[in-house]
Amino acid sequence: MKRYDGLSEVSLIINNRERRVPVRPGDTLLRTLRETLGMVGSKMGCENGDCGACTVLVDGKPIKSCITLTLDAVDRSVTTIEGLEDEPIQQTFLDHYGFQCGFCTPGMLLNAHALLETHPDADAETVRCWMESNLCRCTGYEPIEMAIDAARERYRREGSRRR
Amino acid sequence: MSNTTHTADHNGDRRSWIGTSLPRKDGPDKVRGRIRYTDDTRLPGMLYAALLTSPVAHARIDSIDTESARTLRGVRGVFTGDDFPFLVGLYLGDKPPLARGLVRYFGEPVAAVVAEDERTALEAIHRIAVRYSDLPVVRSPREALAPDAPVIHPDMADYAHIPAILPEPGSNVGHRTRLRKGDAEAAFAAADVSVEGEYEFPPGDHVAMEPRIAIAEVRSDGQVVIRTSTQSPYGVRAIMSRCLGIPTGKITIIAGPVGGGFGGKAGIQLEPLAYLLSRSVGGAPVRLANTREQDLVTSPGAPGLQSRVALAARADGTIIGARIEYLFDSGGYADYAVNVARAAGYACTGPYNIPNVHADSLSVYTNHPFATAYRGFGHIEMSYSIERTIDLLAEKLGMDPVELRARNVIRLGDRTPSNDVLDENTGDLPECLRRAAALIGWDEGSVQRIDAHTVRAKGVSCYWKAPAIPTFTDAAAMISFNEDASINVVTGAVEIGQGIFTGISQLVAEKFGIHPERVHVVDETITDRSMHDWTTAASRTLFMVGRAVLSAADDAVAQIKRVASAPLRCPEEDLEVYGGRVFIRDVPSHGLPLEEVVLGFIYPNGNAVGGPIVGRGKYIARHLTSIDPQTGEGRPGLEWTLGAQGVEVEVDLRDGRYRVLKSACVMDVGQVINPALARGQVVGAMAMGVGYTTRESFAFDSRGRVQNGKLRDFKIVRFGEHPEYLVDFVETPQRDGPYNARGLGEQGIVGMPGALASAFSRAVGRQLMQLPITPEYLWREARAAEGPRSAG
Numbered sequence: 001m002k003r004y005d006g007l008s009e010v011s012l013i014i015n016n017r018e019r020r021v022p023v024r025p026g027d028t029l030l031r032t033l034r035e036t037l038g039m040v041g042s043k044m045g046c047e048n049g050d051c052g053a054c055t056v057l058v059d060g061k062p063i064k065s066c067i068t069l070t071l072d073a074v075d076r077s078v079t080t081i082e083g084l085e086d087e088p089i090q091q092t093f094l095d096h097y098g099f100q101c102g103f104c105t106p107g108m109l110l111n112a113h114a115l116l117e118t119h120p121d122a123d124a125e126t127v128r129c130w131m132e133s134n135l136c137r138c139t140g141y142e143p144i145e146m147a148i149d150a151a152r153e154r155y156r157r158e159g160s161r162r163r
Numbered sequence: 164m165s166n167t168t169h170t171a172d173h174n175g176d177r178r179s180w181i182g183t184s185l186p187r188k189d190g191p192d193k194v195r196g197r198i199r200y201t202d203d204t205r206l207p208g209m210l211y212a213a214l215l216t217s218p219v220a221h222a223r224i225d226s227i228d229t230e231s232a233r234t235l236r237g238v239r240g241v242f243t244g245d246d247f248p249f250l251v252g253l254y255l256g257d258k259p260p261l262a263r264g265l266v267r268y269f270g271e272p273v274a275a276v277v278a279e280d281e282r283t284a285l286e287a288i289h290r291i292a293v294r295y296s297d298l299p300v301v302r303s304p305r306e307a308l309a310p311d312a313p314v315i316h317p318d319m320a321d322y323a324h325i326p327a328i329l330p331e332p333g334s335n336v337g338h339r340t341r342l343r344k345g346d347a348e349a350a351f352a353a354a355d356v357s358v359e360g361e362y363e364f365p366p367g368d369h370v371a372m373e374p375r376i377a378i379a380e381v382r383s384d385g386q387v388v389i390r391t392s393t394q395s396p397y398g399v400r401a402i403m404s405r406c407l408g409i410p411t412g413k414i415t416i417i418a419g420p421v422g423g424g425f426g427g428k429a430g431i432q433l434e435p436l437a438y439l440l441s442r443s444v445g446g447a448p449v450r451l452a453n454t455r456e457q458d459l460v461t462s463p464g465a466p467g468l469q470s471r472v473a474l475a476a477r478a479d480g481t482i483i484g485a486r487i488e489y490l491f492d493s494g495g496y497a498d499y500a501v502n503v504a505r506a507a508g509y510a511c512t513g514p515y516n517i518p519n520v521h522a523d524s525l526s527v528y529t530n531h532p533f534a535t536a537y538r539g540f541g542h543i544e545m546s547y548s549i550e551r552t553i554d555l556l557a558e559k560l561g562m563d564p565v566e567l568r569a570r571n572v573i574r575l576g577d578r579t580p581s582n583d584v585l586d587e588n589t590g591d592l593p594e595c596l597r598r599a600a601a602l603i604g605w606d607e608g609s610v611q612r613i614d615a616h617t618v619r620a621k622g623v624s625c626y627w628k629a630p631a632i633p634t635f636t637d638a639a640a641m642i643s644f645n646e647d648a649s650i651n652v653v654t655g656a657v658e659i660g661q662g663i664f665t666g667i668s669q670l671v672a673e674k675f676g677i678h679p680e681r682v683h684v685v686d687e688t689i690t691d692r693s694m695h696d697w698t699t700a701a702s703r704t705l706f707m708v709g710r711a712v713l714s715a716a717d718d719a720v721a722q723i724k725r726v727a728s729a730p731l732r733c734p735e736e737d738l739e740v741y742g743g744r745v746f747i748r749d750v751p752s753h754g755l756p757l758e759e760v761v762l763g764f765i766y767p768n769g770n771a772v773g774g775p776i777v778g779r780g781k782y783i784a785r786h787l788t789s790i791d792p793q794t795g796e797g798r799p800g801l802e803w804t805l806g807a808q809g810v811e812v813e814v815d816l817r818d819g820r821y822r823v824l825k826s827a828c829v830m831d832v833g834q835v836i837n838p839a840l841a842r843g844q845v846v847g848a849m850a851m852g853v854g855y856t857t858r859e860s861f862a863f864d865s866r867g868r869v870q871n872g873k874l875r876d877f878k879i880v881r882f883g884e885h886p887e888y889l890v891d892f893v894e895t896p897q898r899d900g901p902y903n904a905r906g907l908g909e910q911g912i913v914g915m916p917g918a919l920a921s922a923f924s925r926a927v928g929r930q931l932m933q934l935p936i937t938p939e940y941l942w943r944e945a946r947a948a949e950g951p952r953s954a955g
Contacts, residue, residue, distance in 0.1 A: 040203040041196025043422070045372050046455035050874035053372055081196030090194040094186060097843050101660030102193035103372040103422030109194060128883030135874070137372050137423050138660045139843065140850030141885040 010074045014039070015083025023070045030054045030065035033080060041081035041106050045135075052134030055107030056080045060118070062111045062130075081106035088154035089113045089147065098147035100138030108134045112148050116155035177676060177741075180669040181902045184839035185679055188665045189420065189658060189686065200422050201392045202376045206448040209378065210239055212440050213284035214451075215274040215291050216461050217266040220867030221313070221530040222295035224264055227274060231290040237283035239444045241291065242275045247439045251406040253398075253430050255324040255337060255497040257316055258533075260436040266295070267315055267495030268532050269868045270460035275436065275451075277444050300867040303363075304469050304490035304527035307335035315495065315528040327789050328501050337493055337526040338501035340508030342580045342795035345519035347475075350484025354475035358555040359486075361471045362548050364934035365860040366492055366531050368464035369538075370879050373422020374453040375462050379437035381446035387438055390417045394429040394657055395698035396688045402431045403438065416690045424659035425851070426536030426909075429700040430499050432462060460861075460872045466500050466526075466534035466541075467492030467860070470548040474556050475519075480567045482556070487511050487522035489545060494533035501526040503534070506631035507541030509581045509790055509799045513549035514592055514627035515568075516577040522795075530867045536700060538851060538909045542628045543916060547934070550624040550917025555930060564609075564921070565600045568625050569593060573805075581790055583798045588905075590805040590831025590895045596625055602827035602889040603809035610925050616817045619824070622921025623809045626914035629800025630701030630906060634787035636801075638704075639694035640711035642671070642719045642778035644761035648743060649681040652715075655688050655696025656708045661908055662840040666705050667712055669836055670901050674716040676741035702804065702906030705836065707782050709901030715780025726773035727760050785899070802897055802905045806830035808849075808914035810886070814926040819942030821926075823853050823919070827889035833897035833905040845911035846888045852915025854880040858935050 004010075004025045012019050014037070021036050030047070033039045033056070042065055045053030049067040056065045057079035058072075084090060089112050092098070099105040108131075115122060115130040122130070127148055136144065192198040229241040244263030250256040262273050274291050278284035301307045301315060312335060316322070320332035328338045351357055377391040387409055393399055396416040404411040421428055437451040453462055468491055475484035489507050493500030508524030524541075537543075553571075557564040573579075575589040600606070603621050611619040630636075641653040652671055656663050664684040672679040685693070696708060724735040727745040731738065731753065739748045746754025759765070763773040790797035811825040826849045835841050858878045862870040871877045896903035916934060924931045927941055928948035 035205075038205075040199070043200075043373070044202065045374070046874045048455060048873060048875060051372065051455075084195070093194050094190045097187065097839050099190075099193055099660075100662070100843060100847060101372065101421065101423040102189065102198050103200065105193050106196040131882040132884075134882065135370075135372065135879060136882070137370055137425070137851070137879065138847045140846040140888060141880075141882045142846055142888050143843065144882065145885075 004071055010071065012073055012078060013076065014078045015080060025071060027070045028066055029056065029068045029070045029073050032070040033065060039080055039082055043103055043106060045103065052107045052111065053104050055110050055134060057110055057114050060114060062114045079110065081110060084109060084113060087113055088151040089116065092147040092150040096143045096147040096150060098139065098144045104134060104136045108136060108144060116148065116151055120152060120156040120159050180672045180679055182835055182838065183669065185665055185669055185837055187662050188668060188684065198420050200373055200420055201378065201390050202452060204390065206378065209448040209450055210277050210279060210444060211281040211284045212437065212449050212451040213276050213281065213288045214272045214457065214461065215288045216457065217262065217269060217271045217273050219266060219295055219297060220269040221298040221300045222266050223298060224262060224266060224273065225294040225296055228292040229274065232276060232287040235283060235287045235290065237279040238287045239277045239279065241287065242440065242443060243273070246443065249407055250322065251402065251431060251435050253402060253498055254328040254501050255322055255330055256406055257322050258496040260439055268530055270457070270532055270872070271495065272461060275440055277440050277449055301335065301529045302863065302867055303529060304492050307527045307529050315530065329792060335528040337497040337528055338504055340505045340524045340795060341793060342508055342511055342520055342522040343793070344580055344582055347484045347486055347519045347521035350519035351475040351486065354483060355478040356556070356559055357473060357475045358552060358559050359471065359473040360552045360555050360932060362551060362932050363469050364467055365863070366464055366467040366494060366534055367855065367859040367861060368459050368877065369425040369427035371423030371425055371427055374455055374458040375428060375432050376450070376452040377433040377437040378448055378450045379434065379441040380448040381442050386413055386415060388415045388417065389434050389438060391434050392421050392428055393418050393432065394421060394424045394659055394700050396657065396690050397655060397696055398698045399431050399434050400690050403435060407435060418657050418688045420686065421657055421659040424699070425538045426540065426700060427463070429536045429698055455874055456872050459877055460532050460869050463498050463533045463535035465537035466503055466544070467531065468544040472548045472552040474552050476556055476560070480560055480562050480570050482515060482517050482571045484519040485512050485517045485522065487520070489524040489548065491526045491544070492529050492531055492534065493526045494529055494531040496533040497526060498533050499535040502631055503536065503541040507545040509579070509795060510542055510545055510627065510629065511580050513546055514573045514625050514805055515571040516573045520580050522580065532861065532869065538848065539628065539913045540631050540701065540909065542626065542913045543855065546624065546626045546913050547916040547920065550914065551920055551932065554921050554924065565596065565605055565623055568623065569596055572596060572625055579800065580795065581799060582796045583800065585803065588802060588897045588899065591893050592625060592805040592807065592831070594893050595805060595829040595831055596807040598829040598891050599623060599807035599809040599827050602829065602891065603811050603825050605809065613813070617813060617815055618926045619811060619813045620922045620926035621809060621811045622918040622925065623807065624914035624917035624921065625807045626910065627803050627805050628910050628913055629803045630703045632697065632701050632703060632784065632801065634784060634789060636697045636703065636707065636784045638696045638707040638711040638782045640708065640715040640780040641694055642715040644776055646758065646762065648757035648761055649683060650675065652682060652684045652712060653694055654708050654712065655694045656704050657688055657699040658686055659699060661844060662837065663704050665840065666836050667709065670709050670712055671716055673902065674713060677743055702908040702910065705904060706802070706900050706906050709904065710782035711780040713780065713901050714782065715778040718780060719776055719778025722776045722778070723757065723760055726764055727755055729772065730764055731755065802900070804830060804832065804905055804907060804910045806910055806914065808918045810918045810922050812919065812922045812926060814923065814941055816927065816945045819938035819940070819945065821938065821941060823886040825889060826853070826886040828911050829891045829893065830907060830910055831893040831895050832907040833900055834894055834903035835892050836902065836904050841892065841907055842890050844908050845890045848909060848911025849888060849915055850880050850885055852912040853886070853919070855912065856916040856919040856934055856936055858937060860935050
């Protein structure tokens with residue numbers, strides 16, 4: 001096990017690019033992204049793992065970056081909202097008005113994207129299990145559910161190409 | 164000179180943008196994480212503030228030791244109440260930026276640190292030692308009104324306040340609104356039946372996903388510049404000026420996109436303290452940002468309520484009198500609560516035509532976290548109390564609750580509690596009620612036993628809301644043009660999620676007959692270069708800013724015609740502007756593309772006339788008056804949005820677990836400008852209403868300390884819990900609104916607690932009088948309904 005103390009430089013793979021960043025052992029991935037790297041798409045909603053606005057993907061799995069140590073992401077692949085480009089879920093969020101104020105949207109999109117990548121055939125119960133970790137105060141969730149339903153077919157179709 | 168390439172755009176081929184579900188203008192940036200909220204900017208030389216908050220609800224501060232915090236490396240300053248001898252307040256100046264001498268609620272800021280980084284600021288906070296002497300804690304409005312209650316603001320007599328707010332020094336009453344219409348006493352004496360209900364619920368919170376933040380700096384020339392997450396850039400500027408003595412012109416408020424408002428960012432928040440901290444460290448930018456816990460408890464939330472409503476009716480169900488008392492729990496400070504209580508006062512009967520009313524609506528200080536505007540602004544609390552009492556009346560009369568409501572709903576020509584006559588712009592509430600009841604299948608039965616322990620039940624409610632705004636509430640707008648004749652629109656509005664700039668682009672596109680993509684609405688308000696606007700609140704922005712924008716468009720059109728009339732050699736009156744051209748109305752082929760006019764017309768020899776056209780627009784509310792302090796008479800409501808809601812719930816009587824199956828809302832909104840955005844507002848409001856009714860309130864211990872001050876235990880509605888939403892609109896035109904539209908942003912929440920409580924009461928077989936309606940409460944009431952012996 002590698003031991004870190006004080007300020008050290010580590011290598012992170014963020015959105016398929018390698019980034020060298022200074023890190024303290026106690027730094028959270030959210031703070032590193034926002035404050036060290038200026039990647040402010042991930043949002044700070046509670047810093048307690050309760051709201052999901054900070055959700056990013058680590059090796060394709062959604063995690064709450066506000067309660068994840070940056071050091072736990074070393075040598076793993078991190079995907080943030082800045083790395084989500086023209087995915088079907090982004091278009092269906094637009095089509096179905098899956099956001100209003102937009103603050104929960106980056107985390108919501110990454111979670112939904114990972115869900116459909118992992119389970120393109122997800123039933124309503126699976127969708128609920130995944131998505132209930134992300135809070136939205138504006139939409140009442142219905143349009144988000146519709147956006148996920150609408151994107152499902154495209155993830156199914158494109159799944160083979162992606163993997 | 165004449166141009167024939169755009170002929171397809173006019174006559175016969177006019178596409179309307181009103182009533183069209185246009186995509187959101189801010190959509191592409193929002194789905195790519197590129198929209199910039201206030202906390203997404205780091206300024207050069209920025210310093211970081213942190214707050215120490217009170218662990219007790221009511222205490223004298225005996226001493227604060229900041230020595231150890233000051234000596235920490237990286238700390239630029241440590242401040243306490245005595246450093247900032249100011250009182251700040253929206254209507255009533257009662258709140259020091261940092262507590263001085265007394266703390267009045269759990270979570271109140273007591274000291275602040277400014278440091279070079281956030282980590283240091285937080286470390287310094289932990290080094291501050293405060294000694295408190297506990298004072299008796301006031302835990303409800305009724306306790307606060309008891310003769311021997313501790314007076315929470317002993318210096319109230321010295322507080323500055325606006326004339327419409329009347330604090331009562333020596334007591335805990337921040338403001339009292341009286342409504343006296345007809346003769347309520349006589350009505351009760353003459354009634355065939357009367358009922359009375361008492362209701363109660365604790366304060367709660369908005370839980371906007373973006374916590375509040377302000378970044379303040381003082382420039383070398385003394386200009387105060389504040390970037391802040393606010394619904395009210397001009398309001399913040401005015402209050403900063405009034406309470407801190409800074410000339411308005413020396414304050415610049417920068418308001419970009421807000422991550423959710425719901426009223427919680429409509430007043431003044433972190434801005435005065437951020438400014439004072441910046442000033443105290445030489446003017447460097449200081450970031451003062453709430454943690455989630457501070458956003459819940461330290462910054463203001465939704466008021467609690469204790470209320471009592473009595474209704475008098477004839478045997479046929481006609482309601483003839485109401486006796487009403489609303490006691491709003493404003494918490495430790497008045498903030499918006501004094502006006503919330505006033506709004507609940509002038510709307511006190513709900514949307515029912517009741518000729519005799521005696522009502523008192525009070526804003527009362529307690530030692531709870533303080534309250535501000537919350538979506539619905541007093542109307543939810545009012546509506547809950549009224550709708551529950553109407554259900555009691557229906558029960559007593561043995562009458563169908565929908566029929567009882569239909570018999571009494573307010574209509575054109577009826578008088579409001581403040582004795583104001585509802586004019587021709589009044590919506591069609593009977594139609595809303597009929598459709599809402601139909602959407603949930605009311606006539607198919609309101610209670611259904613699914614199996615031995617599962618019950619489905621329905622509930623309905625009617626609601627209304629008028630904006631609680633100053634009589635002189637205004638908006639301004641400016642329209643300018645680019646070389647390609649696309650249009651720039653400047654307003655003072657703020658995007659808080661409602662999609663206002665999309666709506667505005669539709670209004671302008673409609674006026675000019677161009678695609679909304681050619682309308683660029685400036686999406687940031689900077690007070691010294693944007694247009695004056697009261698506040699993005701009260702569901703009035705599309706209405707009022709919309710009116711100002713249309714007036715700016717008219718002004719620009721008139722100028723275009725004036726400039727074009729010479730080269731087109733015709734009277735201005737013969738010209739029309741549409742589809743990117745100005746042309747002769749009856750000879751449409753004879754015209755000019757706007758590109759050749761809007762920045763000035765150039766003759767073939769090079770001579771130019773006209774110059775860049777700038778359209779100026781304004782609006783100010785009409786015919787509003789203050790209300791009489793003794794009788795409440797007056798015209799406080801610009802436009803009333805009327806609607807009805809219906810819900811269906813399923814309850815497991817064994818343990819009180821429930822699901823909300825259906826939630827319907829039918830609202831008379833006048834012309835719908837963007838149906839998708841309108842539906843989004845209503846659905847979102849209903850979801851908030853489900854949370855408000857079933858869980859969203861603070862739990863206190865016996866000493867007034869909040870027990871659920873984190874999002875982990877302060878629950879809001881989650882994905883998968885949402886009901887099937889059924890939304891419909893009635894479109895009785897609001898003729899003074901932009902393209903006949905009226906406000907709709909808040910209203911979908913107003914009738915929810917009433918409708919849900921009605922359904923839950925029917926399910927368990929007992930009238931529920933309190934919020935939140937939790938599974939435990941349902942379980943207890945279901946057991947009590949089984950028999951008197953188990954009622955306990």
